[in-house]
Amino acid sequence: MTTLTEAPAPVEERAPDRKPRRNWTPWVLLLPGLLWLTVFFLIPILTSVSASVQTGDYDDGFKLTWHWANYRDAITDFGPQYYHSLVYSLLTTIVCLALAYPVAYFIAFKGGRWKTLLMALVIVPSFTSFLIRTIAWKTILADNGTVVHTLNSLHLLKITTALGWTVGNHVLASPAAVVCGMVYNFLPFTILPLYTSLEKIDPRLHEAGADLYCSAFTTWRRITLPLSMPGVIGGTLLTFIPAVGDYINAQLLGNPNTTVVGQRIEDLFLRQTNGYPVGSAMSVVMMVGTLVIVMTYIWRAGTEDLL
């Protein structure tokens, strides 16, 4: 830590009786945050990690027995759930990015004086509870709803069912419904960082691109896209990380064949008397897995050059 007295100053200018003084202000300012993180983040994580190698049950109590086999169970017994969590969240991230980019681009460059209003409209749905918004999708995708009717009349439902996206003549209770709900719920998290980074781009760079032989597409490809990469990475991370852990959408819009890790963890914790250790182990596996994926992504994307 650098303090005033540590700076190399000519000796004769320093008062002889002055002691090196520690500057406590940064530490004091950090204290509330550190305390919060310790109590609500660090301790719960350590508790989880510890629980993941315990054995026992709800009635007799759990003991720390370093039972690593919990991890074997947590991984091998729930293959489909890991697969669903990963595939649904990846799909959600990709679809969100594809939908969010044009929206953010339009608002940032064509929004003019409506920019703020348009961005507010993006956020407004979040004022409703997450649960209610997700349940609303049950109505949207219901068998007698417009979506199913339209898909049916276009004979698309047969195709999506053959692909395994939908089930029978229903859209509800299918992988497609789960992904739809997730995309809807996480879309603002993709739009916001994208908008922020697109909005910072000087529109004159587009003119410079046009002047230097770039068509509209090449301008986007060579200038706008590279400059919006921080937003792309931020947006996809903000979507992927909560999406991979989300289980509300799968629970409300899915079926028994679309269960994700979160549902199983909930099940182990709340409905089984000896589920804590394996549930904790699954949590740790998810956490480490997500961390590895995210770190690899950031490393591959080379953000340090962009941020």
Place this chain on the structure above:
Amino acid sequence: MSSHDVLGRTEGGDLRLAGLTKRYGSFTAVDDLSLTIPQGSFFALLGASGCGKTTTLRMVSGLEDPTVGQIFLGEQEVTDLKPYRRPVNTVFQNYALFPHLDIFENVAFGLRRRGVKDVKKAVTDMLDLVELGHLAKRKPTQLSGGQQQRIALARALINQPQVLLLDEPLGALDLKLRRQMQIELKRIQTEVGLTFVHVTHDQEEAMTMADTIAVMNHGRIEQLGSPADLYENPTTTFVANFLGQSNLIPASVEGEKDGIVSVSAHGQQLKVDAKRCRSTSGKIILGVRPEKVQVATDRGEVPDGYNALVGGKVVDTSFIGVSTQYLVQMPSGEELSVFEQNTGRAIQRPGAEVVVYWDPSQGFGLEGSQDIEAGAEADEEAAA
């Protein structure tokens, strides 16, 4: 040295604007502008902000579509070509360098987009031309304003455009750097021999660099000519006031004899060369540049045949070394500026009664119906 040596360019042509008009709603930014800019010339569009000079430039680059009119490059009409299909490049006012690319890639950008495979030599040569070869690996934000300006120039020049457009390229630089870059730009233009169209509000900048200047006002060209021609023979009060300073004196014509027009102003007789008059009857405005005027304490000091206005009183004296600037108030209240070179003559203090005199061949006559103040405020605004 011609363009063919440096850039290997083989053809080009004059830039011709025909009846170019740009309207935004009810506002006419550029009004029926027709103009031919010869190939290889350094042409300046000079005017205050809002006069339509930048809009004109943007129409040439294709970033703005004209409401009416055509643009030709040599024989080719480019009016409806997209900007990226025009053999024209722009040096933008704020440079608009690509922040995610290094200097080398910024300069190489245009060549790469046109599918040029080996850009190394061209880029290196271009960076050498602007004397910044050692900065190739830097990012634009790591460069000073003057360096960024040169890179913006290099990035445009490397494409060997038929016309290079410069939009207030020196506007963001400080005065000293601006002077230096003016000389630099002129050197580069001479070296590459391309047509440069330069938009500026700075009359000194235009006069230093351009072969031909078009003074623009309200979307129209007020006057077009060489810097010396515009300065010596302004045809409107706007040009007389905007380009340098002028003393403009309302006068009425009394007669013309042997190519000399006699006028009366401030109740005194003055003469002006008929060839330098836009109007030789009725009310005219007599103009003379401050540095052509001198002051004397006595009528007897005025050489024979010179115009003299007596009854003036010095109200302000600024000694600035090479010259002394006087503000002389006439009995009517009108003030005249005098820039007298420091030749060792006595300096007149404020309050001194003086005679103001000048060589009649140095004056000029303008149409009397114009606003005598036109362009004066525009110049102040531009300088601000």
